[in-house]
Amino acid sequence: MSSNTPTLSPILLMARHAAALRAEGHDVVDLTLGEPDFSPPAHVLAATQSGLGQKLGYSPSNGIPELRRAIQTNLLTKHHLSYDDDQIAVGCGAKQVIFNAFSASLRPGDEVIIPAPYWASYPDMVKMNGGTPVIVPTALSNGFRLTPEMLLGALNERTRWVVLNAPGNPSGTLYSEDELRGLAEVLEGFPQTFVLSDDIYSHIRYTPEAYATLAAAPKLFERTLLIDGVSKAYAMTGWRVGWGCGPANLISAITSVQSQNCTQTSTLSQLAAIAALSGPQEFLEERAAIYRQRRDAALEVLRGSQALEVVEPEGAFYLFPKVSGVINDAKLALLLLEAGVATVPGSAFGMPGYLRLSFATDEALLVEGCRRLVASLEGAA
Ligand code: PLP
Numbered sequence: 001m002s003s004n005t006p007t008l009s010p011i012l013l014m015a016r017h018a019a020a021l022r023a024e025g026h027d028v029v030d031l032t033l034g035e036p037d038f039s040p041p042a043h044v045l046a047a048t049q050s051g052l053g054q055k056l057g058y059s060p061s062n063g064i065p066e067l068r069r070a071i072q073t074n075l076l077t078k079h080h081l082s083y084d085d086d087q088i089a090v091g092c093g094a095k096q097v098i099f100n101a102f103s104a105s106l107r108p109g110d111e112v113i114i115p116a117p118y119w120a121s122y123p124d125m126v127k128m129n130g131g132t133p134v135i136v137p138t139a140l141s142n143g144f145r146l147t148p149e150m151l152l153g154a155l156n157e158r159t160r161w162v163v164l165n166a167p168g169n170p171s172g173t174l175y176s177e178d179e180l181r182g183l184a185e186v187l188e189g190f191p192q193t194f195v196l197s198d199d200i201y202s203h204i205r206y207t208p209e210a211y212a213t214l215a216a217a218p219k220l221f222e223r224t225l226l227i228d229g230v231s232k233a234y235a236m237t238g239w240r241v242g243w244g245c246g247p248a249n250l251i252s253a254i255t256s257v258q259s260q261n262c263t264q265t266s267t268l269s270q271l272a273a274i275a276a277l278s279g280p281q282e283f284l285e286e287r288a289a290i291y292r293q294r295r296d297a298a299l300e301v302l303r304g305s306q307a308l309e310v311v312e313p314e315g316a317f318y319l320f321p322k323v324s325g326v327i328n329d330a331k332l333a334l335l336l337l338e339a340g341v342a343t344v345p346g347s348a349f350g351m352p353g354y355l356r357l358s359f360a361t362d363e364a365l366l367v368e369g370c371r372r373l374v375a376s377l378e379g380a381a
Contacts, residue, residue, distance in 0.1 A: 009120055010348035014333060018342035029369030030342045031357040034169060034318065036235035040276070041283055044234060047275030051268045059267045061259040062251065063090025063243065067270045070277040071228075071243050078202070079216055081226070083245045089254045090273075092265040094200045094229040094242030097254065099125050100261075101225055101244060102161070104253035105194065106131035110160035115146040116350030117320060119169045119198070123350070131160065135350050140322055143311050144171035148182040155190050162187065164214050165198035167205060170320045170349050170356040172313020174205060177212040184217035194250070195224040200242070201316040203233035203284045206292045215245075222247055232316075233284055234276040239269040291317050294359040294366055301370035307377040317360040320346070323377065326353050339376040341369040 015032040022028050039045070062068070068088045075081045091097040102112070102125050112126045116137045123133040136154045138144045146164065155162070164183070166175050175183075187195060197214040205211060215226035229242025244254060258264065295313060302310050302321055310321035326332050329345035329352050336343055336355075346354025357373070359366050 007124075010330075011120060011344050014337070014342055014344050017334075017337055021337065026340070028337065028340050028342055029361075029365050029372065031359075031361060031366065031369045032342045032344050034232075034358050034360065035237050036232060036287075036317075036360050037362065038235040038287060040234055040236050040239075040272070041279065043279040044236065044272050044276045048239075048268065048272040051271035054271070056267045059264050059270065061264050062255040063088065063264070064267065064270045064274075067241075067274050067277075070274045071245065074277045075226070075228075075245060078211070079213055081213075081216060081221075081245075084248065086248045087251055088243060088245050089251045089258065090241065090243045090265060090270065091254075091258055092240040092242070092262060093231060093237075094198065094227045094244075095121060096240075096258070096262075096265070097229075097242050097244040098122075098196065098198070098227060099129070100254045100257040101194075101196065101250065102126055102129040102131060103257045105250065106160055109158055111156070111158045112161040112163060113151070113154045113159055114163045114350075115144075115150075117144060117168070117170050117346065117354070118163070118350050119165055120348045122163055134159070137350070138171075140309060140311055143314075144168065144173045144320075145175065145179065146183065148186045151183055151186050155186070155193065157190075157192065159190060159193045161194045161196055163196045163198065165200075166213075167201040167313070167315025169201065169316050170318040170344075170346075172311070172316045172318055172320070174207060174314040175212060175214075176209065180212050180214050180217060184214065184220050187217075188219050191223075193223070194246075195220055196227065197224055198227045200227060200229055200232055202228065204288050204291055204317060205315040206288065206295065207314050225250060230273050230276050234273075236269075236272065236276060239272055240265050241269050241273040291359060294361075294363045295319070297363055297367050298357065298359055298370045301367055301374060305374040305377055308374070317358060319357045319359060320349075320351075320354055321357070322346075322354050329353055329355065336373060336376055339372050341372040341376075343373065
């Protein structure tokens with residue numbers, strides 16, 4: 001095993017602990033997983049069923065043409081962004097496309113800027129592909145935003161990628177067009193740097209403004225990889241379909257990596273993803289409204305505690321409160337587990353002293369989990 005061998009995700013570890021306790025009969029509210037608790041829409045399930053009647057052979061490594069066309073239409077409608085057929089790569093979830101992108105582009109010594117708090121997989125993926133993660137901590141006081149100054153301070157001639165994930169996991173942070181313009185202006189000075197705009201939560205937002213993506217910055221379009229997929233918006237985590245859209249030469253390299261690992265993601269899942277993108281979309285807003293209601297209910301409980309400081313997330317389905325005076329957030333998460341609520345320690349996201357709570361769970365359970373959290377922190381005070 002090399003020093004770059006990743007450890008098991010702390011999120012999965014906590015989820016396993018919670019599942020083991022529940023199997024023993026303990027009453028544990030599990031707020032660990034970032035997995036929608038909804039089902040995929042009925043037309044997706046119907047497409048999956050009818051796909052079984054087709055010949056499901058190998059299909060192109062960059063995705064079946066009909067799916068790439070559906071992605072083109074989706075991005076044109078969503079962001080007014082136009083991608084050619086050879087600018088789209090489909091993989092086994094957004095996760096694999098990001099991994100393939102690093103694998104296709106990183107050379108030893110290359111740096112990847114990752115603002116913290118971050119999705120726990122980015123640094124491991126960078127290290128597994130020979131790169132060096134450069135973590136840039138952001139602050140709760142400005143809503144966990146990466147500022148142009150922070151970005152400029154971290155960029156240099158070795159920077160191969162900058163990762164921006166909005167709405168963020170675990171922060172819930174969104175960027176306005178103006179804020180993105182400020183970041184884009186800094187990036188214009190570093191033409192060797194790719195931008196990874198991870199937009200996987202772009203349909204789950206709680207602000208009225210239209211969604212802004214760094215991929216739409218005119219001078220960055222040629223070197224930005226926009227990431228999206230069906231896992232979060234369409235509740236299709238297990239289908240494993242995600243995509244990256246960007247410069248044709250990068251997409252071609254990503255496709256070569258894909259062709260040498262798992263060839264393609266499941267042809268059946270791709271048929272279902274076409275149905276997801278081409279079918280009715282109204283339910284996306286309905287679900288976002290439900291998440292929002294849960295967010296507000298949870299916030300009300302958490303804000304009752306002196307021990308917690310919490311920013312209202314603008315998107316995604318996580319709360320990321322800071323726990324005052326906590327020295328070891330991993331230990332705290334284990335203590336909370338004993339008190340009947342499973343959370344993920346902030347150190348898993350590069351921010352010790354915080355906890356992540358997923359509100360992709362039933363509202364009554366969520367509120368009960370937050371009450372248990374607050375009661376144990378108050379008890380410990
Ligand atoms: N990007 C972020 C920020 C995520 O939180 C996740 C999943 O949790 C992914 C990418 C991966 O999504 P997928 O299920 O499409 O691989």
